[in-house]
Amino acid sequence: MTAALTPDRRRFLTAGAAVLGAAASAQLWLPATARAAETPLPDGVFTLGIASGDPLPDGIVLWTRLAPDPLGGGGMPDAVFSVDWEIAEDERFRKTVRRGTTEARPEYGHSVHVDVRGLRPDRPYWYRFRAGGQLSPTGRTRTAPHPHRKGGSLRVALASCQNWQHGYFTPYADMLAQDPDFVLFVGDYIYESKPSAAAVRRHEGSDEPYTLVQYRNRYAQYRTDPDLAAMHANTPWVVTFDDHEVDNDWAGEIPQDPDKQSHDAFVARLTAAFQAYYEHMPVRATAIPNGPHIQMYRRLEFGRLARLNVLDTRQFRTDQATTQDGAESPSMTMLGAQQKQWLLDGLHDSPARWNLIASQIMMAETDLLLGEGKLWYYDAWDGYQAERNALLEEFAGIRNPVVLSGDRHLTMISDLKEDFADPDSDVVGAEFVGTSISSNGDQDQAAFHAQWDPLKADNPHWKVIDAHRGYHLFDIDRDGIDAQVRIVDTVVKPQATASTLARLRVESDEPGVQVV
Numbered sequence: 001m002t003a004a005l006t007p008d009r010r011r012f013l014t015a016g017a018a019v020l021g022a023a024a025s026a027q028l029w030l031p032a033t034a035r036a037a038e039t040p041l042p043d044g045v046f047t048l049g050i051a052s053g054d055p056l057p058d059g060i061v062l063w064t065r066l067a068p069d070p071l072g073g074g075g076m077p078d079a080v081f082s083v084d085w086e087i088a089e090d091e092r093f094r095k096t097v098r099r100g101t102t103e104a105r106p107e108y109g110h111s112v113h114v115d116v117r118g119l120r121p122d123r124p125y126w127y128r129f130r131a132g133g134q135l136s137p138t139g140r141t142r143t144a145p146h147p148h149r150k151g152g153s154l155r156v157a158l159a160s161c162q163n164w165q166h167g168y169f170t171p172y173a174d175m176l177a178q179d180p181d182f183v184l185f186v187g188d189y190i191y192e193s194k195p196s197a198a199a200v201r202r203h204e205g206s207d208e209p210y211t212l213v214q215y216r217n218r219y220a221q222y223r224t225d226p227d228l229a230a231m232h233a234n235t236p237w238v239v240t241f242d243d244h245e246v247d248n249d250w251a252g253e254i255p256q257d258p259d260k261q262s263h264d265a266f267v268a269r270l271t272a273a274f275q276a277y278y279e280h281m282p283v284r285a286t287a288i289p290n291g292p293h294i295q296m297y298r299r300l301e302f303g304r305l306a307r308l309n310v311l312d313t314r315q316f317r318t319d320q321a322t323t324q325d326g327a328e329s330p331s332m333t334m335l336g337a338q339q340k341q342w343l344l345d346g347l348h349d350s351p352a353r354w355n356l357i358a359s360q361i362m363m364a365e366t367d368l369l370l371g372e373g374k375l376w377y378y379d380a381w382d383g384y385q386a387e388r389n390a391l392l393e394e395f396a397g398i399r400n401p402v403v404l405s406g407d408r409h410l411t412m413i414s415d416l417k418e419d420f421a422d423p424d425s426d427v428v429g430a431e432f433v434g435t436s437i438s439s440n441g442d443q444d445q446a447a448f449h450a451q452w453d454p455l456k457a458d459n460p461h462w463k464v465i466d467a468h469r470g471y472h473l474f475d476i477d478r479d480g481i482d483a484q485v486r487i488v489d490t491v492v493k494p495q496a497t498a499s500t501l502a503r504l505r506v507e508s509d510e511p512g513v514q515v516v
Contacts, residue, residue, distance in 0.1 A: 170495065183238070363431050370458060409436040486498055487500075
């Protein structure tokens with residue numbers, strides 16, 4: 001899908017952030033049908049920008065949310081408003097291919113999710129919204145390749161963990177310039193932590209979010225970051241959540257601190273958090289929450305080149321273990337029986353050359369104990385050993401499984417072993433744990449390596465470990481995956497300098513990853 005940047009494309013990318021603040025000067029179009037008079041709209045309804053997501057060969061989801069007072073509950077009247085949308089083959093909208101009118105409803109925070117179909121595969125489109133005479137920014141998106149296409153290429157950016165209080169989202173400025181076909185975001189889009197006076201940027205509010213309005217305000221604050229807004233406006237996203245979209249280290253319907261949050265209170269919190277998540281993400285109607293439940297695991301196809309399995313490693317897991325014996329118990333599940341079978345079926349019947357698995361948390365082993373014995377993070381797949389090991393055994397019969405993860409706030413790139421207890425067991429896949437966008441801030445690199453480098457001997461499957469902020473960029477074709485670890489020099493200032501820390505290669509039909 002990826003082609004070299006043309007001069008016109010470069011100009012569009014350069015202008016992307018500026019367009020977010022200059023929507024009123026954009027070209028207007030006539031609505032398809034006349035509408036009856038409505039409650040007057042406040043000014044500035046498109047403050048949260050626009051986004052697209054979950055590309056199909058013939059479709060895309062277009063998103064916006066009307067919010068003139070984004071940190072004050074949205075600021076919209078308690079009424080339904082009509083929103084026109086338009087998608088075209090060119091950024092001047094001379095070749096409009098689809099347009100229509102939808103509703104922004106108060107019960108969904110006046111968010112808009114348009115599931116456009118009837119588009120052509122593997123090509124860019126431009127889109128925009130209009131409400132009450134106000135015009136949104138112009139966005140750019142892209143459809144997936146034709147289902148039967150065997151060749152081509154795909155450029156994917158892997159991101160996770162963007163803590164507003166720890167820094168600016170500067171890696172997105174470099175990501176925008178790299179022009180990926182889509183962004184895969186694997187969790188911790190917001191953080192639920194209390195505001196801190198010592199933070200680089202202070203969270204809104206006075207406490208953690210618990211109610212729907214509080215979660216809406218937290219998402220709205222994050223959406224005002226200019227680099228994040230520009231990345232959403234220029235590239236489709238595929239998203240899933242981890243823990244901080246709700247509560248740190250939650251599992252199923254169990255909070256981090258059940259002694260402080262009753263079951264009923266936490267179910268109410270889950271309900272509010274999932275509702276706000278849906279309202280702010282470019283996802284289909286299949287993700288409309290049902291109370292404290294949301295359908296997030298799903299599968300996307302990119303021709304015969306890649307199948308992407310997006311996991312949900314929070315809603316169906318048993319509570320985290322607290323001992324090594326507990327972590328090895330066969331009763332521990334990360335996915336739940338139904339999702340696990342769905343994943344295995346999708347891997348075994350896949351027609352794709354590359355089988356990508358978006359896992360919020362790290363699958364490869366992290367042994368934190370020097371020398372003999374093991375010490376694991378119980379919140380990661382290490383805390384669910386039996387299920388993880390069973391999956392890795394299945395990987396031996398899967399073509400080119402590659403796991404794309406987040407959560408750790410570190411770059412940790414590894415071979416996946418059939419049995420981590422046996423250093424001589426077969427390599428069955430590769431895993432890229434992406435570092436954070438801003439979480440942990442500008443980390444002390446010398447201190448990190450002093451702590452972690454001695455552990456390499458106990459974790460021989462690690463290929464690269466690092467603690468800079470950034471993201472991973474993948475160029476995928478039939479023969480292999482070329483990966484870059486893209487880092488920035490700072491997130492405590494609004495601008496940063498980006499560079500490539502490492503380059504890696506996964507060869508087709510040769511399990512594992514190699515440093516180039």
